[in-house]
Amino acid sequence: AVEGTYGIGRPALDEEVAAWDVDVLPDGRGLPAGGGDVFTGEEVFAEKCASCHGDFAEGVDNWPVLAGGFDTLADEDPVKTVGSYWPYLSTAWDYIHRSMPFGEAGTLTADETYAIVAYILYSNDLVDDNFELTRENFADFNMYNMDGFTVDDRPEQEYAAWRAEPCMENCKDEVQVTMRSVFLVDTPPEGGSDSV
Amino acid sequence: MDETFKPSRRAFLRGSAAAAAGSVAGAAAANGADPLITELQDWASYTGAGVDETPYGMPISFESHVVRRNVEWLTASPISSINFTPIHALDGTITPQGCAFERHHSGAIELRKEDYRLMINGLVDRPLVFTYEDLERFPRENHVYFCECAANTGMEWAGAQLNGVQFTHGMIHNMEYTGVPLRTLLREAGADIALDKWVYVEGADASSNGRSIPMEKALDDVLVAFKANGEALRMEHGYPVRLVVPGWEGNMWVKWLRRVEVTDMAVESREETSKYTDVYADGTARKWTWVMDAKSVITTPSPQMPITHGPGPLVISGLAWSGHGQITRVDVSKDGGITWETARLGKQGDTKALTRFYLDTEWDGAPMLLQARAMDETGYVQPTKEQLRDQRGENAVYHNNCIQTWYVNAEGIAENVEVS
Numbered sequence: 260a261v262e263g264t265y266g267i268g269r270p271a272l273d274e275e276v277a278a279w280d281v282d283v284l285p286d287g288r289g290l291p292a293g294g295g296d297v298f299t300g301e302e303v304f305a306e307k308c309a310s311c312h313g314d315f316a317e318g319v320d321n322w323p324v325l326a327g328g329f330d331t332l333a334d335e336d337p338v339k340t341v342g343s344y345w346p347y348l349s350t351a352w353d354y355i356h357r358s359m360p361f362g363e364a365g366t367l368t369a370d371e372t373y374a375i376v377a378y379i380l381y382s383n384d385l386v387d388d389n390f391e392l393t394r395e396n397f398a399d400f401n402m403y404n405m406d407g408f409t410v411d412d413r414p415e416q417e418y419a420a421w422r423a424e425p426c427m428e429n430c431k432d433e434v435q436v437t438m439r440s441v442f443l444v445d446t447p448p449e450g451g452s453d454s455v
Numbered sequence: 456m457d458e459t460f461k462p463s464r465r466a467f468l469r470g471s472a473a474a475a476a477g478s479v480a481g482a483a484a485a486n487g488a489d490p491l492i493t494e495l496q497d498w499a500s501y502t503g504a505g506v507d508e509t510p511y512g513m514p515i516s517f518e519s520h521v522v523r524r525n526v527e528w529l530t531a532s533p534i535s536s537i538n539f540t541p542i543h544a545l546d547g548t549i550t551p552q553g554c555a556f557e558r559h560h561s562g563a564i565e566l567r568k569e570d571y572r573l574m575i576n577g578l579v580d581r582p583l584v585f586t587y588e589d590l591e592r593f594p595r596e597n598h599v600y601f602c603e604c605a606a607n608t609g610m611e612w613a614g615a616q617l618n619g620v621q622f623t624h625g626m627i628h629n630m631e632y633t634g635v636p637l638r639t640l641l642r643e644a645g646a647d648i649a650l651d652k653w654v655y656v657e658g659a660d661a662s663s664n665g666r667s668i669p670m671e672k673a674l675d676d677v678l679v680a681f682k683a684n685g686e687a688l689r690m691e692h693g694y695p696v697r698l699v700v701p702g703w704e705g706n707m708w709v710k711w712l713r714r715v716e717v718t719d720m721a722v723e724s725r726e727e728t729s730k731y732t733d734v735y736a737d738g739t740a741r742k743w744t745w746v747m748d749a750k751s752v753i754t755t756p757s758p759q760m761p762i763t764h765g766p767g768p769l770v771i772s773g774l775a776w777s778g779h780g781q782i783t784r785v786d787v788s789k790d791g792g793i794t795w796e797t798a799r800l801g802k803q804g805d806t807k808a809l810t811r812f813y814l815d816t817e818w819d820g821a822p823m824l825l826q827a828r829a830m831d832e833t834g835y836v837q838p839t840k841e842q843l844r845d846q847r848g849e850n851a852v853y854h855n856n857c858i859q860t861w862y863v864n865a866e867g868i869a870e871n872v873e874v875s
Contacts, residue, residue: 261581264643267589271574271582279574279714282655282665285723321531333738337850339729344740347723354725357663361535364561364661408732408742417846422834425786427795433875434791434824436862440615440758440871446622447524 294393295374342383539625555628560662580645605704634680667721702778736848751775751829762867777831791824
């Protein structure tokens with residue numbers, strides 16, 4: 260054992276690391292060689308994705324919407340899609356390749372994944388229909404909402420103000436009930452609405 | 456109190472029935488001797504179950520209501536979904552594993568210890584593979600921590616929605632974990648532990664649930680855990696090995712942990728971009744909102760736990776917790792936040808763990824607007840929903856630690872409400 264270690268475990272082999280370490284970083288590191296275009300992606304998407312996500316990535320029933328929703332993030336009901344919300348293209352490639360289709364994860368080839376991602380970009384009107392996504396041009400693509408995220412700033416925005424001795428008496432003049440849950444949504448019957 | 460406020464007819468009828476049921480026990484004494492005392496009962500005469508009947512027991516049938524529950528309309532599929540711990544019916548702080556909530560993204564998988572492998576790779580001198588047996592040979596620690604889903608209380612951002620504390624606050628459990636500090640395994644692999652480095656952790660399931668954790672946290676108190684509440688993890692909680700990330704949002708507590716990779720930047724995976732980012736009113740979003748802030752809720756009385764005993768002595772009880780450390784104080788209000796009384800802690804809670812509080816009080820039978828307000832060792836005071844909305848709007852989805860209000864009517868029935 261190396262000094263200061265317990266000497267437990269054994270070396271990971273290169274092919275073992277290659278099998279499990281498939282994550283892709285925002286700068287594109289981790290992508291395999293390959294590529295795929297929008298037309299191929301449309302075919303693959305129709306076969307493997309559209310039954311839940313819709314022919315145009317618009318979502319079926321309650322399944323996730325992957326396209327559209329641009330400039331809705333400040334609305335009462337934001338539509339957060341790959342196009343309108345996701346900051347990095349790497350995440351789409353990584354997640355689809357690793358965890359989709361739902362129930363058959365890990366079955367997409369690298370080229371299929373490039374093609375599906377190209378088609379999702381097309382469905383979001385972010386590329387033309389002759390676009391081909393490859394490892395080489397991947398890092399050049401900037402997502403619509405890439406600047407939409409700030410690192411947690413609760414310490415500055417909230418904690419400073421909320422670390423104060425709280426009021427104990429006469430904290431308000433009066434209290435009104437402004438909303439009651441029993442009028443709004445269905446709580447399962449075992450909840451307070453229907454049972455004691 | 457708003458004079459126009461009236462309980463629903465159904466709630467009123469139920470309240471009358473409950474009051475009537477509560478009076479029966481009292482009547483027995485008033486009308487004469489209690490036959491449960493004066494007449495020989497079966498259990499005092501016949502024999503009970505033998506010790507060979509139940510090698511691993513379940514709760515007695517009378518407690519069959521103390522179970523996990525789900526809310527179908529919350530998610531598209533029960534495979535990537537959530538259920539809720541029956542915190543209304545529990546006391547103390549330790550969550551029984553069998554009813555501790557579940558959240559999966561591709562279902563609860565069955566992974567044998569023999570098939571389990573943990574890989575450590577990336578910026579390390581020695582990429583390693585551990586078996587389950589290997590992990591049990593490292594020095595281990597025991598700690599009690601809460602695991603709260605980032606989305607706990609998330610349905611309540613825009614208003615009072617679900618009528619039961621199980622549903623509004625039950626995406627949480629609190630267990631005593633046994634495991635190996637992550638830093639021990641990082642050292643074993645000769646990891647680059649510079650504080651600008653990250654660890655990316657992922658599970659063995661199809662969703663993988665990959666998340667990025669800054670090195671400072673990885674070296675601090677993160678555990679690679681294989682026991683909870685004294686026994687192996689339940690399948691649905693990551694058997695045989697999960698990550699325990701004290702004080703931080705439950706999503707990062709990666710189950711069925713299979714790989715830890717040291718990286719020079721955050722992976723910005725799906726679970727830290729599309730999900731577990733918090734949208735503000737202006738459309739921008741916070742990312743990496745890891746810590747769960749101080750929070751509390753009254754579990755009894757609550758919509759699933761009405762007062763059935765009438766006026767007189769009443770125990771108001773609940774839970775408080777903070778991802779920043781220990782709970783130091785919980786205040787309770789019975790009038791919607793006009794006046795507050797400091798509650799009693801069941802015992803001083805552990806750091807980043809559930810803490811039980813009690814307010815032993817007299818109920819005069821008048822309606823109440825019950826609230827609890829937690830304080831933690833950093834001096835942070837749990838905010839109102841108004842304070843949170845002023846900061847964040849109504850679409851943050853995650854990290855709703857607002858003060859909860861229960862309206863208790865004269866019949867003792869409680870409802871989830873919002874107050875001005």
